Amino acid sequence: MDRATVEAKMTDLLVDELGLDRGKITMGAKFEEDLEVDSLGVVELLMALEDTFGVSIPDEEAESIATVGQAVDVVMQKLKG
Amino acid sequence: MPGRVALVTGGSRGIGRAIAVRLAANGCRVAVNYHTRSDAADEVVAAIRAAGGEAIAAGGDVGDGDAVAAMFAAVESGLGPVEILVNNAGITADDLLLRMKPEAWESVIRTNLDSVYHCTRAALRGMVKARWGRVISITSVAGIAGNAGQANYAAAKAGIIGFTRSVAKEVGSRGITVNAVAPGFVGTDLTDALGATVREAVLPSIALGRFGTPPEIASAVGYLASDDAAYVTGHVLVVDGGLGF
Numbered sequence: 160m161d162r163a164t165v166e167a168k169m170t171d172l173l174v175d176e177l178g179l180d181r182g183k184i185t186m187g188a189k190f191e192e193d194l195e196v197d198s199l200g201v202v203e204l205l206m207a208l209e210d211t212f213g214v215s216i217p218d219e220e221a222e223s224i225a226t227v228g229q230a231v232d233v234v235m236q237k238l239k240g
Numbered sequence: 241m242p243g244r245v246a247l248v249t250g251g252s253r254g255i256g257r258a259i260a261v262r263l264a265a266n267g268c269r270v271a272v273n274y275h276t277r278s279d280a281a282d283e284v285v286a287a288i289r290a291a292g293g294e295a296i297a298a299g300g301d302v303g304d305g306d307a308v309a310a311m312f313a314a315v316e317s318g319l320g321p322v323e324i325l326v327n328n329a330g331i332t333a334d335d336l337l338l339r340m341k342p343e344a345w346e347s348v349i350r351t352n353l354d355s356v357y358h359c360t361r362a363a364l365r366g367m368v369k370a371r372w373g374r375v376i377s378i379t380s381v382a383g384i385a386g387n388a389g390q391a392n393y394a395a396a397k398a399g400i401i402g403f404t405r406s407v408a409k410e411v412g413s414r415g416i417t418v419n420a421v422a423p424g425f426v427g428t429d430l431t432d433a434l435g436a437t438v439r440e441a442v443l444p445s446i447a448l449g450r451f452g453t454p455p456e457i458a459s460a461v462g463y464l465a466s467d468d469a470a471y472v473t474g475h476v477l478v479v480d481g482g483l484g485f
Contacts, residue, residue, distance in 0.1 A: 176369070197413065199410060199413065199414065203368055203369075206365065
């Protein structure tokens with residue numbers, strides 16, 4: 160899966176699963192500050208990423224995700240194995 | 241619209257059976273969990289179906305995380321994601337603390353409290369996604385007032401109350417309510433085991449002068465599971481006939 164595909168899927172997932180406004184989603188957007196995702200929302204995002212991409216994201220790595228782009232980075236890294 | 245999917249742990253006997261029957265009568269599609277008594281669970285399922293309701297039996301040891309995962313998968317394929325979870329499964333292994341063996345402590349904590357962790361965690365995933373859910377755990381007045389000979393049971397039941405209030409705060413923003421029902425003395429296999437002398441000694445401390453019945457506990461659960469209770473969360477509803485106040 161190339162990066163553009165992951166970014167597109169990530170955007171769909173944020174809109175469909177977390178109910179975010181598509182217009183506000185950029186790769187630099189911060190989940191908590193810019194997108195108003197609360198701590199449970201971050202957990203929901205992780206569950207959705209695991210379901211959508213079939214990857215497993217441990218807590219230590221999850222903590223380092225602050226922006227949409229960083230979430231894409233982690234998924235890309237996991238997909239490469 | 242099909243009814244909501246409810247899972248009642250320990251639903252084959254006593255209070256759990258009455259809860260399963262009540263939720264089915266209220267229009268829920270009910271999974272009746274059992275551990276060892278598949279015959280009793282089948283009987284509850286048959287009774288619900290005979291009354292025009294929908295139910296399935298769902299076996300599994302709720303103190304075991306892997307068994308809980310398997311049970312939830314079975315319920316989801318049979319009825320759909322669990323929308324109403326009733327943590328009812330419970331055992332006793334009474335003894336004065338000085339004589340209480342580690343096995344008596346561990347088995348009661350495992351079945352009565354670990355089960356609430358495993359099942360609620362498994363159910364919440366779908367509830368968070370659906371932005372709706374009801375978690376109702378059966379605690380006990382023993383968990384509030386304490387009871388000699390039941391340090392293990394009371395500890396597990398008090399643990400359920402702290403768990404309920406914490407999780408209510410975690411998931412309230414997602415339309416999920418988390419509550420507990422605290423029965424007093426209710427006529428079941430558990431209280432029959434107390435013996436006649438103990439039962440007679442307790443009666444004067446109950447304002448209503450009698451033990452409760454399983455359907456009387458089930459109706460409190462039915463309320464908390466309903467849309468009428470949408471603004472009630474983190475609450476412990478005591479249903480004890482006015483015990484010792």
